[in-house]
Amino acid sequence: MFRDVQLDRSLDGTLAALADPTRRAMLARLAEGEATVSELGAPFPISQPAISRHIKVLLDAGLIVQRVEGTKRPCRLADGALSELDEYLELLRRALEKNYERLDRLLENEQTANRKDRTS
Amino acid sequence: MSKLTLETEGDRFVVVKRRFSAPPEAVYRAHMDPELLKQWCLGPDGWTMPVCINEAKVGGKIRYEWTNGQGGFFLTGEILELDPPHRMVHVERMHMPDATPDNHITTTFAKDGSGTLLTMRMSLPSAEVRKAMLATGMDKGMEISYQRLEKNLGWKAVA
Numbered sequence: 074m075f076r077d078v079q080l081d082r083s084l085d086g087t088l089a090a091l092a093d094p095t096r097r098a099m100l101a102r103l104a105e106g107e108a109t110v111s112e113l114g115a116p117f118p119i120s121q122p123a124i125s126r127h128i129k130v131l132l133d134a135g136l137i138v139q140r141v142e143g144t145k146r147p148c149r150l151a152d153g154a155l156s157e158l159d160e161y162l163e164l165l166r167r168a169l170e171k172n173y174e175r176l177d178r179l180l181e182n183e184q185t186a187n188r189k190d191r192t193s
Numbered sequence: 194m195s196k197l198t199l200e201t202e203g204d205r206f207v208v209v210k211r212r213f214s215a216p217p218e219a220v221y222r223a224h225m226d227p228e229l230l231k232q233w234c235l236g237p238d239g240w241t242m243p244v245c246i247n248e249a250k251v252g253g254k255i256r257y258e259w260t261n262g263q264g265g266f267f268l269t270g271e272i273l274e275l276d277p278p279h280r281m282v283h284v285e286r287m288h289m290p291d292a293t294p295d296n297h298i299t300t301t302f303a304k305d306g307s308g309t310l311l312t313m314r315m316s317l318p319s320a321e322v323r324k325a326m327l328a329t330g331m332d333k334g335m336e337i338s339y340q341r342l343e344k345n346l347g348w349k350a351v352a
Contacts, residue, residue, distance in 0.1 A: 088200060161323040162207070166199050168236040173197060173211050175233035176223055180215035 087159050090134035091166075095119070096127050100150065103137060107149040201317065209313045217302040220309045221278030224300065225249040235259070251275055255285060266290070278302055293322050 090096055099113050114124035128148065131137045136154040139146050155163070197211045213220050223229045227245040234257065235242055244258035244267075255270035269292075270285030281300045287293045298315040 092198065157320065157323055161318070162199060162201070165207070165209075166197065169199070169209060169211070170197050171237055172233055172235065173213075175235065176220075177213065179223060179229065179233050180213060180219050183219060184215060 086134040087136065087155075088162065090130050090136055091159070091163060093127070093130075096131055099127060099131065100136060103148060103150045107147045109145050109147050113148060202314070205317055207315055207317050209311075209315075211311045212305060213309045213311060214307070215309060216307065217278045217304055217309045220311060221281075221302045224281065224302075225277075230257070248272065249275065255283060273297075289325065291325075293318060293325070 091100075095117055098116065102108055102113060102116075110124065110128060113128065114121065117124070128137070128139075131148075132139060135151055137148045138151045139148045197209065199207060199209050202208055223233065225247060226249075227247045230247060231242045231245045234245075236259070240259050240261050242257055242259050244256065246254055246256040248254050249272070251272055251274060253272040255272065256267065258267040259265050266287060266289045268285050268287050270283050272281065272283045274280065274282035279302055282297070283300075284295045284297050286295050294316075296316045296318070298313060301312045303310045303312070
């Protein structure tokens, strides 16, 4: 029972962490290997505090770990960070995102066609 | 920015929400008309749906067949409740080729300004079924592993 509650909490944290495209991109960068905080933030037009907040969310979700090296705080992916459940949900998310982007275009084309019908 | 939210509800359900700028009638029709479904309900890039049966009535049969040119899988189901253009309840199962347990899915199409808020509530497959789906997914080129994190988690950032 206690274990289930813990699992749920960690899953919520993981999902919240993965819901953001900047954090997903940061994880993608870390999949290539360790990176410093400034390296992680470099591709994004956002402030240093915003980058730190994203990193804190990833740390709290247990997806990444950070070590101290002088003044630097390099990050890397945590071992076994993504469970098979996270992988399944991420697979589902990607499939649905692709589907709904196609559906957006389809609906947009329909609306354009309808407007043309009315004006012609 | 991704407009889709995906949340677990306990350890049994997944709730997906997504906004569309088109009205509920149009979004509902796109979920019912096989010719429209074939154009968008395809999952990852590289897949097509050569066969799409969707009988838009209570008790109507559902059968979707997908292929990526090398292999494929299919889904069968039945429509249990229909309240056009607001709500649909259906049951579906994947055949990979063994059938997965029935997944009951409730989809609602709520008016949201001039657009639609789509909400889909479905069962979360068991760990065993998830593993089978992931394994099939990998076979079919929907790679998901640490080595492919870049592609899988990063696609949104590079799209």
